[in-house]
Amino acid sequence: MIGRAPRWAIAIMGLIALVWIIPLFGIVVLSVRPVGETMLGWWRLDSFTLTLSAWQRVWDRYPLADAFWTTAFLAGVSTFLTMLLTPAAAYAFHFLKFRFRRLLLIVIINAFVLPQQVVIIPLFRLWRDMGLMDNFAAVVVPYVGLSFAWSIFLVKNFLEDFPKDLIEAARIDGCGPVATFRHVVLPNMLSPVYAVGILQFLWTWNALLLPMLYLRTHVPLPVVLARVAGTYDLNWDLRAVAALITTAVPLIVFIVFQRQFAAGSQATSGGKE
Known part of the structure; x- marks a missing residue:
């Protein structure tokens, strides 16, 4: 019978998963925000505007x-x-x-x-x-x-x-x-x-x-x-x-x-x- 994983192992795996997910989340945020709002960092919430203009421009140009x-x-x-x-x-x-x-x-x-x-x-x-x-x-x-x-x-x-x-x-x-x-x-x-x-x-x-x-x-x-x-x-x-x-x-x-x-x-x- 397989025992339950210890808490420290779960914590380490959760930390590793977080390290992998954060860059992906940042890429998603960059794709739906204007460049002017992300120049100093995609994580800044001074102003947050959702837009799909980047998706449209990429599809039209390439x-x-x-x-x-x-x-x-x-x-x-x-x-x-x-x-x-x-x-x-x-x-x-x-x-x-x-x-x-x-x-x-x-x-x-x-x-x-x-x-x-x-x-x-x-x-x-x-x-x-x-x-x-x-x-x-x-x-x-x-x-x-x-x-x-x-x-x-x-x-x-x-x-x-x-x-x-x-x-x-x-x-x-x-x-x-x-x-x-x-x-x-x-x-x-x-x-x-x-x-x-x-x-x-x-x-x-x-x-x-x-x-x-x-x-x-x-x-x-x-x-x-x-x-x-x-x-x-x-x-x-x-x-x-x-x-x-x-x-x-x-x-x-x-x-x-x-x-x-x-x-x-x-x-x-x-x-x-």
Whole structure:
């Protein structure tokens, strides 16, 4: 039976939650107040005027609708491909035997320490020579490729404790590698797959560097958010609106996937009970 948490732990968690909530509340206040009232601090209550002019100006000046769908497409496709390919790759590296398996795994894992900025210029030349500049593939391919370094490592670590008796039983029943992965391994590894999906979606939704360099016509929300900041005018109210629009979807998706993550962590087979 799980006991009740001590009061000091509840107090500490409440303080941490307050520290996280206050900046978010400040951004909301900045987005619905005139700039003149927040110059000396959004928390001042000398005069308080509610207005949605910043929301209207951001919507009129910047292509938020197009940027939203561009961001959703890039993040959705990148997350889907990562969740589709990572479990199969981790299964192959952990259970299958093939030449240069260990060397290839070391190369993939070592890419985890490779800074993203290192591949910018080589990728720029490659996409330019292939005619893929201002093409979604120029962003999706690095998103998926760079995620393999940590996603395969995460899922493979989960498979370290996977019962090998289930694999042997599937082979005795006549299942090949693909059937074993589909019917035995994959249903029991939903927990790390959902974790990979959460992390990949959050990263790709908030990514700025690659889309800013390789896309021109259709750009995602983080690039639009960077453009909202004026050179001489700080535009705090406009930036607050753009920040809220950019972060709303990741928050919702994280809550939804977190429930699925909890459900997936309880999906076990008879060999693991």
